[in-house]
Amino acid sequence: MFRQISILAPGLLGGSVAQAARARGLAKQIVIWARRPEVRLALRGQPWCDATADSPAAAVRDADLIVLAPPVDRIAPLTAEIADHVAPGALVTDVGSVKAEISRLGHAALSGRAHFVGSHPMAGSAHTGWENASPDLFAHRVCFVTPRPDTDPAAAERVARFWRELGSEVVTVAPDAHDEIVAHISHLPQVLATTLCTFLAARQPGWRNFAGGGLRDTTRIAASDPAMWRAILEQNRDEILRALRAFQDELQGFSAALANRDYLELTARLERGKTFREQFRPLP
Template identity: 70%
Template sequence: MTILAPGLLGASVARAAREHGAARRIVIWARRPETRLALRDQPWCNAVADTATEAAREASLVVVAAPVDQIVPLVRQIAPALSPGAIVTDVGSVKGEIVRFGTAALESRAHFVGSHPMAGSEKTGWEHGSARLFVHRTCFVTPRPETDARALETVAAFWQTLGAEVVTVGADAHDEIVAHISHLPQVLASTLCSFLAQKNLGWRNHAGGGLRDTTRIAGSDPHLWRTILEQNRDEVLRALRQYQDELHAFQVALANRDYVEVTARLERGRAYRAQFRPPPP
């Protein structure tokens, strides 16, 4: 198998594939020469290629682990070098355009099957990769109606081997889901910190666990998230409008001293939070 542009997720795929025996040979390509040099010393890859095309040649499975705005260009770049019947998947957190254009780029030579493991972190870089990152985590797999059944089965089985719980859903439905449960929380955490940054900066020295827990993901890479929000703009805007309605209703209840309504909304929030699955061990 080949992994292109490994950051946190790509390196974790390589480590997990090595640990679980999901690939006989793992070839890596990274964009920066210094990263390629460092990766040559890692025990979880067999070879580091100098070009993406070289890395993808003869691979039966290619995982494109680049930022979302670079996935389709990379798929187009490697397409001529792919073996007939090869399978290409990705780890991007937006699926609509990636699945549509990724599929078109391969035509009938190879198969594109979109993936999105819900296993990110505010940390970035291949150095933070972990073989256990995907254990008991949801991994969305997003086929199109014309997706090859064998390719879909192979990709789903691959993620299951790495410990993930596979959920198969269309790309548009995926983008609606993650706009609410992933992209909206990122916007809320980041904008809360942006708002507080305009207040007395000394206040943050007194912050307890509540603010730290609520804003942990505000430490994520802003450039990475800008591209995600750009690609899922319509769904994120829809989620933001709905959330603004909820926030306004809470504001009105508090302004009107309607503490029954305030309490009801707090209780509904607590009940929702209590039903989360336990975090992976």
């Protein structure tokens, strides 16, 4: 139970943190800062928002848990902005999709005063914005918690416990390891979905009218927010490039096997892919 959870710049994820924390009784007081005054006004009417603040500094002053929820490229600047205003010993976390730089700068900005522990809940929706928030968004979802070697272990454990109490399955990894993992399992799939769409759009856009379930599924995430993904590409450029180049080699292997009519090799690849996919954990 926190005395005050402050949530800064809530969108879908920040709003859902507020709703889930209220639903599970994890905070006496929930305070929210949003950049736009009309959003603050709208939030004041919500049962999961006890007060709004007019500035990040005012929002964080009395909080023992601070959740930073702006776009990924705004997290480090926001951490710097609140650094002189957080209560001593407060926990600060975020919900950004990339962790190494944010964790390094967050730790440096708060060092000696409060604890920065990065988080990345693997939850999202095509419907963004706090209006689409849900108290169950994190239930049964993986949430990465990414302490650095110099992070206070007790602080990391308290952040992990918070996400568990919101229903998430917490995976604790170092920030660099996190960024390598998501480059492969999240950012590379986005690049492929986007590229399949730009490819087909250039080739013959009308073919989309013939799309079956396979193309629909494979390209669904191409409809994600370009600004959000631009920021992710920028923040995780090196890991994504590495994953992308290795994937290109794997794809060239498929292409070469097909060019060589090596149907044994192609069948082996189809079977390995099927086996891998079938071992995904079923969704609850």
